[in-house]
Amino acid sequence: MPDRIKEFVLSNNILKNLSFLGIRLYLKYWKKHTIGRNTKIGLSSKLNGKNLVGENCSFIGSELGFASYISKNTHLQNVKIGNYCSIGPDVKSIHGTHPTKDFVSTHPSFFSTDFKNSYTQKQLFEEKPEPIDNKEPYLTHIGNDVWVGASVNIIEGVQLGDGCIVAAGSLVHKDVEPYSIVGGVPAKHIRYRFEQNETAFLLEFKWWQKSEEWIKKNSLLFSDIKKFINNIDK
Incomplete structure (x- = not known):
């Protein structure tokens, strides 16, 4: 859909709500995803197959990978x-930031041209991070096979590495290493999931890119990392 039409639809509450309803019905009945009640999926969002999005969620300007799911009351924007x-459940991406040093005030009227009642005609502080990839609009990246626990807040611009785990209730304010476990407010490193050589193997092997047929064939090996490495059908 052209950007001009999207802007028109989003500027009208009735059309916007109708678009959310239409997208939800299309994804649920035509694409066979599982979509909960009152969930809002944006016009530019992508669901890549066999997805579940729980009730009362919003998923705006974002992309959901194959077989990934989002539990209820989660709100994500500009996330891949x-x-x-x-x-x-109750996971949120946190948007925008304010200056914490040098500026006398943290109020956006002193640094942001986007603020309605701004005192400045020039943007003096970058409120948003750059996209994680110049070819894509996403500002936050969650890798493959990542588990994000309940009530986690993720600051915009953060990258969560493949295979990592974020403990429930955490505030993620910086990048998380692949196959590491973090938790707390702010989130801190707890431990790695596997030995260094095992992690290296998984990051190179990228099982999540394999076909469903391959995964079904090898699924019994997923319960033991050592058996997986030694017996996997490459």
Whole structure:
């Protein structure tokens, strides 16, 4: 859909709500995704197959990888999520930032041209991060096979590495290493999931890019990392 039409639809509450309803019905009955009640999926969002989005969610300007799911009451914007991810309930992406030093005030009227009653005609502080990829609009990246626990807040611009785990109730304010476990407010490193050589193997092997047929064939090996590495059908 052309950007001009999107802007027109989003500027009208009736049309916007009708578009959310239409998208939800299309994804549920035509694309066979599982979409909860009162969930809002944006016009430019992408669902890549066998997805579940729980009730009362919003998923705006974002992409959901194959077989990944989002639990109820989760609100994400400008987020790219990889394959086979588990996103818990009440997870939120936090947008924008304010200056914490040098500026006398943290109020946007002193640094932002986007603010309605701004005192400045020039943007003096970058409120949003740059896209994670110049070819895509997403500002936050959640890798593949990532588990984000309930009630996690993710600051915009953060990248969560493949295979990582974020404990429930955490505030993620910086990048998370692949196959690491973090938790707390702010989130801190707790431990790695596997030995260094095992992590290296998984990051190179990228099982989440394999076909469903391959995954079904090898699924019994997923319960033991050592058996997986030694016996996997490459």
